[in-house]
Amino acid sequence: MKSLILITALTCAVFAGSFNKAGVAPVTNELYKKECGSCHFAYQPGLLPSKSWDKMMLNLSDHFGSDASLEKEDYDSILGYLRKNSAEKFMNYKRSARIVNSLRAAETPESISKTPYIIKKHKKIRADLITQQEVKGIFNCTACHTTAQKGIYSERDILIPNFGKWED
Amino acid sequence: MKLIFTLLLLISISYASVVDEYLVTLGAQAKVENPNFKGFDAKRGEIIFTSKHIGKKGKEVSCVSCHGDDLSKASKNFFTAKEIEPLSPKANPNRFSEVKTIEKWIRRNFNDVYNREGTTLEKGDVVTYIINK
Numbered sequence: 001m002k003s004l005i006l007i008t009a010l011t012c013a014v015f016a017g018s019f020n021k022a023g024v025a026p027v028t029n030e031l032y033k034k035e036c037g038s039c040h041f042a043y044q045p046g047l048l049p050s051k052s053w054d055k056m057m058l059n060l061s062d063h064f065g066s067d068a069s070l071e072k073e074d075y076d077s078i079l080g081y082l083r084k085n086s087a088e089k090f091m092n093y094k095r096s097a098r099i100v101n102s103l104r105a106a107e108t109p110e111s112i113s114k115t116p117y118i119i120k121k122h123k124k125i126r127a128d129l130i131t132q133q134e135v136k137g138i139f140n141c142t143a144c145h146t147t148a149q150k151g152i153y154s155e156r157d158i159l160i161p162n163f164g165k166w167e168d
Numbered sequence: 169m170k171l172i173f174t175l176l177l178l179i180s181i182s183y184a185s186v187v188d189e190y191l192v193t194l195g196a197q198a199k200v201e202n203p204n205f206k207g208f209d210a211k212r213g214e215i216i217f218t219s220k221h222i223g224k225k226g227k228e229v230s231c232v233s234c235h236g237d238d239l240s241k242a243s244k245n246f247f248t249a250k251e252i253e254p255l256s257p258k259a260n261p262n263r264f265s266e267v268k269t270i271e272k273w274i275r276r277n278f279n280d281v282y283n284r285e286g287t288t289l290e291k292g293d294v295v296t297y298i299i300n301k
Contacts, residue, residue, distance in 0.1 A: 040248045065225035066247070067279035071268065136249045143249065 024095040026151040029081045035074055039066065041142050044151050045085035046096040047112045053082040055108050064111070095153055113138040124168065125160070134161035187257065187264035187299055194292040201288055208289070213297025216290055223281045231281055231294075239301050257299055264299060 024046040027033055033042045045053065057079050061069045070078065087096040102117035109115045113122075122130070122138055129135065135143040142148045144166070147157040158166040184192075191208065198205040217231045225247065234252060236243030240259035243252045254260040264270055274295070278286040286294070 038250075038252075039245055040250050061279070062224070067224060067276040069272075069276065071272070134249065136247070140249055 019092050019094045019097045021093045023151040023153055024087075024093050025085065025090050026149075028085075029078075031074060032078050032081050035070060035078060036068075039068070040139065041148065043112060043141070045082045046087050046090045046093055046151075047099060047118075048086060048109065048115070049088050049100060049103065050083045050086035051108045052110065053079070053086055055110060057082070093151075095151075111139065125166075126163075129160055129163050132162060185264075186267060187270065187295065190264075190267050190270055191292055191295060194288055194295075198288045198292060205289070208292035208296040210293070210297040210300050212289075213293035213295070216286075216294045217297055221282050224279055224283050229281055231277065233281075239298065255298060256301060264295070270295070 024044040027042050027044055032045075036042050048056075056063070057075070060075070061067050087100045090096045091100060099112075099115050099117045102115060102120070103109070104116075112118055118138070130138060141153075144158050144160045145153050146159050147154070155166060155168060160166055195205070195208065198208075220228045220230045220233075223229045229246060233246040234243060235255045236252075239256035240254050242254055244250065245252055253262070255263055257263040257265075274291050275285060278284065278290070
C-alpha cells in the first residue's frame with residue numbers, strides 16, 4: 001500500500017512538473033476585491049506576471065477604455081498586493097506556472113486574455129459563444145468557469161451559456 | 169424662537185447623512201463658483217443621468233446603460249456584464265455612505281459617460297436626482 005501511494009505520488013510529480021496545486025491561488029485581499037471587483041471579476045493576481053500588473057497599473061485612468069483611477073493609498077496597497085501574488089511567485093499552482101511558462105522573454109501581455117497559454121486554451125471556442133450577451137468576451141471568466149471565484153478553472157467545471165458543458 | 173430654530177438646526181445637522189453633508193459642501197462650492205446658484209435640482213440631474221453621450225470607449229452610453237432604469241434594482245455593467253448592486257440608497261444602504269467612495273465613482277463615471285469630469289453643479293444635481301429617485 002505504501003509503495004502504491006509512493007508510486008502514485010511520484011507519477012503525479014513527474015506529470016505535473018513543478019506545481020503541486022490545481023488552478024491559481026484565490027484572492028485574499030478585501031481592498032482588491034472591492035476596488036477591482038466592482039466592474040469585473042476580481043482576477044486572481046496569479047493569472048499574470050508582475051511585469052504585466054505593473055504595466056496595467058500605470059494607466060488606470062484609461063483601463064481598457066474605462067476610468068478605474070484610485071486614491072494614492074489604495075493604489076499603493078493594491079499594487080503591492082498584485083506584485084506579491086503575481087504568477088511567477090506562485091509557480092506551485094498549475095495555471096500560474098502554465099501562464100508564466102508560455103510567455104516569451106521580452107513579452108509583457110497587457111491582459112490575461114493576451115497571454116499565449118490563455119489564448120491557446122480558448123482557441124477552439126466558437127466566436128459567437130464568446131461574444132454573446134451573457135459572456136461578452138474572454139475577459140469574463142465567471143461566465144463559463146463556474147468555480148473561477150475559487151481559482152479553479154478545470155474543464156469539468158466549465159458551463160458555457162447557450163451551449164453547455166465543454167469537452168476539449 | 170431663535171433658540172428653537174438653532175436647536176432644530178443643530179439636531180438636523182447631527183442627524184444629517186453623509187450624502188446630505190456632501191451636498192451641503194458641494195452647494196457652498198457652487199455658490200462660490202456662481203453667486204446666482206439657487207440649489208441643486210433633481211430634474212437637471214435626471215437629464216444628466218439619462219441622456220446619452222459618446223463616452224470614453226467611443227460608444228454612445230448614459231448612466232442608465234450600466235445602472236438600469238430602476239435604481240432600486242440590481243443591474244449589469246454594459247461592457248463587462250458584471251452585476252451592479254442597486255444605486256438607490258433607499259434600496260441599498262451601502263450607497264452614498266462614504267464621501268471618498270461617492271467622489272471616486274462620480275469622477276470615474278463622468279469620465280466614462282461624458283469623457284470629462286463633472287462640474288460642481290452637475291455633480292450636485294445628479295446626486296440629488298439619484299438619492300431622491
